[in-house]
Amino acid sequence: MGASVGIGGLIVGTSMLVVLALAVNAIDLRLESSLETIESANEPIPTFSIDNADIALGAITGLQIDNPGENYTSGTLSAVGGGGSGFSGTFTVDANGAIVSWSITNHGDYSSDPTIIIDGPQPNGVNGSLSVTARTTVVNANLTNTGSVIVPIDEVWLFLDGSNARNLATLAPITDSDNLYPSDTVGIEWRGLGSDVFETLAISTNGYNSARTLQ
Secondary structure: OHHHHHHHHHHHHHHHHHHHHHHHHHHHHHHHHHHHHHHHHHOOOOOEEEEEEEEEEEEEEEEEEEEOOEOOOOEEEEEEOOOOEEEEEEEEEOOOOOEEEEEEEEEEEOOOOOEEEEOOOOOOOEOOEEEEEEEEEEEEEEEEEOOOOOEEHHHOEEEEOOEEEEEHHHOOOOOOOOEEOOOOEEEEEEOOOOOOOOOEEEEEEOOEEEEEEOO
């Protein structure tokens, strides 16, 4: 009988120790979770400004060389007509002065295809001509890290009218760093939007969200 009581007491005592251990473990987990919550709450949230947010519904994105001409020197391009303004570009020539390549500096915004002008003076250049092959929607903006947090570029997401999510790493020019440091500004040029019209550009990163109306 005494042995049975002793064994029973041992079982009860062991059970109480197990319960106590579980309770202590639960308290430790709650304390750890609370500390993590406090630490997370104390971490600063990134902040950004969106400046010069612009949408061009008829931006010139493609040209073709209709006639390379001859005796030109590498120079600049402009555009007239087309119900818009803002286009500028450059062109290069070969040893014979024939136009061999072009580059767009500013896309502009046009309601129809403008006429591309080879800017002067080009006293010896003859017969050269280029024309527009593509006009699409293009969104441009400058993003500035206005906070105190270093933000990895691939953790910044941009949205047009709350959708069309794109990572900043795919829109911003190649930089010397994979991070945006406080006061850093990066420009974006969002193309491949067809002829769609959008009203807002939004940014989201690590708990921070902001939007700007496109002009």
